[in-house]
Each structure stands twice: as structure tokens, then as C-alpha cells.
Amino acid sequence: MFGRSKDQGPASPTTPTPEDEVRAGKGRPTPRRKVAESANRRPLVPADRKGAAKAARLEQRAARDRQYQALQTGDERFLPEKDKGPVRRYIRDHVDARWNLGEMFLPVALVMLVLQIVLAQVNPNAAFVVLIALYAFSLVMLLDAYLMWRGLKKRLRAKFGEHVVVRGTAMYAVLRVFQIRPSRLPKPQVKHGQYPS
Numbered sequence: 001m002f003g004r005s006k007d008q009g010p011a012s013p014t015t016p017t018p019e020d021e022v023r024a025g026k027g028r029p030t031p032r033r034k035v036a037e038s039a040n041r042r043p044l045v046p047a048d049r050k051g052a053a054k055a056a057r058l059e060q061r062a063a064r065d066r067q068y069q070a071l072q073t074g075d076e077r078f079l080p081e082k083d084k085g086p087v088r089r090y091i092r093d094h095v096d097a098r099w100n101l102g103e104m105f106l107p108v109a110l111v112m113l114v115l116q117i118v119l120a121q122v123n124p125n126a127a128f129v130v131l132i133a134l135y136a137f138s139l140v141m142l143l144d145a146y147l148m149w150r151g152l153k154k155r156l157r158a159k160f161g162e163h164v165v166v167r168g169t170a171m172y173a174v175l176r177v178f179q180i181r182p183s184r185l186p187k188p189q190v191k192h193g194q195y196p197s
Helices: 018-024 033-040 049-073 086-097 102-122 124-160 169-177
Strands: none
Touching: 086 124, 086 169, 102 124, 102 169, 124 169
């Protein structure tokens, strides 16, 4: 049924010649399973556990130091995975070159909340106006972030092609917009107005 067709005769086995055996041979016997497994066996726990733990801690500290230095200088080799690549670099440079309302949100909100607390005891109507102003500023800030992303998306597509605007890039840009400039990591590598080409 699944084998050879009936019109073919019985298959004739090919016998290897001595030359084929010499060419195909590996020159040593196949090791037994027990011997092969014991050769691959590694100890689960190193002999010097304290020394191994200390070496691992030193290696982790060195990796953290390299990553921190990269976050300060923008060195692509040691950045975290979420910050690597030319697209992410372009997004960071574009956001850092732009004056964003989002980066002023925390100071403005703090000032308005203090004003509201002070004015609530003196003039409740003025405190309500401050609260409305805070909400208006928040809406304008969200609109500014949306307009920033629309312009950035066009630039990304022009520079890197249509396929480049992948999932997560919008959130990456918007989260950077809402951070105060000195606290952004990786640190800004461009000045205001110095847009990437």
C-alpha cells in the first residue's frame, strides 16, 4: 500500500565496498552511552560556592555599571534592550529636541495644587478656577503629545520606511515626553531645536 509499486522488482541491497568503509569510518569505536553521558556531566554546584557567588556578584555589578554609564552617555552597546537601535535613538533625539508641555506637567501641577490649597481657605471660587486651569493644562498637554507623535511618525516613515512604526514606539515617545528633561534616561544627547536629520 505505502511501499514500492508492484511493477518494480525486489530492491537489491547495495553492498558497501572496502573503500567505502575506509572513507566512511571514523577511526575509533562508538563510545558506550554510559561513557558519553559521564563526559557531558557537569557539577550543578561549583566546588567553591562562595568564590563563584562573589565572582557572579562582581560580574553583575560590572554589568550594571556599564549600563548606567551607557544611560549617561548614550553608548548603544550597553543600553537596555528597550533603548537599543537606530529607531529608538531617533525617537529620543526628536523628543529631546522639542519643547514639550508634558515635561512641565509636574512643576505646573505642584504649583497649582499648592495654590488651590492656599486659595481654598481664602477664596473657594479662585481655588475652583485653579483646578479648572489644571485640567485645561492637562488637556492641552495631551493634545501636544498627540501632535508630537503624528509629526514623529511621519518622520520615522520617511527615514526608516513604512514598516518601522512598530508596536511600542508611540508609548516609548509619549512616556519620554512626560518626563522632566534632566531625569530622562538615556540622558538627552541633543539640545532644544537640534532635530535629528
